[in-house]
Amino acid sequence: MGHMMATGPIKVAFLLADYGHDPTETAIPWKVFKKYGWEVDIVTEQAEVPKCDKLMLSGWTQKLLGAPAPAIDAYDALTHSSEWQHPMSWMREDFSLTDFDVVFLPGGHDKGVRQILDSARVHQLLAEYFPLTKKPSKKCCAAICHGVQVLANSTGLSGKSVLQYVTTTALPGLMESAAYQSTRLFLGDYYKTYGAGTANVEDFVKKSLNDPSKQWRSSANPALPFVVEDEGHNYLSGRWPGDAQLLAEKVVRLVHGIHHIQHKAEHRPA
Template identity: 55%
Template sequence: MDNIPDTPISTAETSIASGIKTVFVMADYGHDPTETAVPYTAFKTAGYDISFVTESGKAPECDKKMLSGVTQKLLGAKKEVVSQYKTMSLSPEFQHPKSWSDPSFSLEPYDIVIFPGGHDKAVRQVIDSPRVQQLVAEHFPRTQKPSKKIVGAVCHGVMVLSSSRDPATGHSVIRSCDTTALPSGFEQSAYWGTRVFLGDYYKTYGAGSEDVQTSVTKVLASPSQFKSTLNPGPFIVEDEHYNYISARYPGDAQLFSEEIIKLVESFNKIV
């Protein structure tokens, strides 16, 4: 993965970009550093205003297995991403997140809401949070086109959306959407390939739990709405009716970021 170029931004573009409010919704620990730091770096370069939100306002920490040691070298973040993560982790916005437990907190003020993924079991804090699910249920309908609000989710981050239900219908907020998430083929290969030395690390809900793809697909109106490929090359899905972009795994993070920025830029071209 190449470093995201620090492309100069014109004064007019900076003025527009500086008004784009972005928030990363995270657990206290366990998110994938690539799926977090790559979008962060891209949005920061684009001039967006970035915030983080955790349960109690504690600074989040991404999965250490993906940042150092043997697991990082074999399976984790690439060297340039580790550098991006360190920069992100020292930023004021990362060190001082907002709290989703605060009754006054809402996703409504944000133009872009990002749900990174991660395999560590600690990410269940955000996936299973009734408060986060309530916030998502309130916010996701605001992304219906021609709205200019965007939701993006990668890997296990899609499970936050699939678990969030419309209180009126009981259906997932993404029931009618095209989406992707971590494919079963990727998850099973990683799990069985590392089981001897990592145990059930690649099964966030434990050995024997259903795959992410299965969990997401079952809440959709039709299985055909789950789009995927086992080609490791960059892949994302953009829904036709909602400003919702999803991706499968860290290898998609760069394209995921670029497509969100393109979508923002397309709004600015609408007269």
């Protein structure tokens, strides 16, 4: 039971649209968190069982562009889990993210993810939760790819994004544009969530930052995993599926470190 805390397992919420999330960015973090005994809940709009982007899972699109074999295996395990089969609803009046230690936002560029990107209810929930990650705190938020855009769209009472002052990364515009240009002849505007000619994820996220020149971090090298951790909040971000494993592992290290420090403080002799 070395992975469990004295107060019980870490509770994680995965926020998902009904369809379209990237399977690697969803299943790999889930697998990592479950390995450490964390308790995961899947949260969709009306408690519908979600489905990840099928083009990333099978056929020629999977072979050329999609999830690698370990991610497909992890996704298969995820979809057979109790939490996947029995999701929670973010529309329930009594639902709050404040009940969770970690909020995780996978990405995905299929147009189905607009359901979460544009959800006023999700924005409200994240505007309530994200400030609680300010250090020192036990709560943590992590996002990858388009998941960061969900946070960028979430504004508090000030009308400013919850990301206003944090350091972050997300899907770089160069990567998104390259994927779109190289596939548009046979996939159309598949790689543009809001359609051809619309802004990239990087553009959306940068608009939410107080000073993008200082707060935006990126690496255009897809071969090396890249994760950004903010100094003032328990907030971590990644760019694309290749960062999912490292992002999840860094979340585990951060959260276990926080709880270890708190445990020592609580048991320090008076």
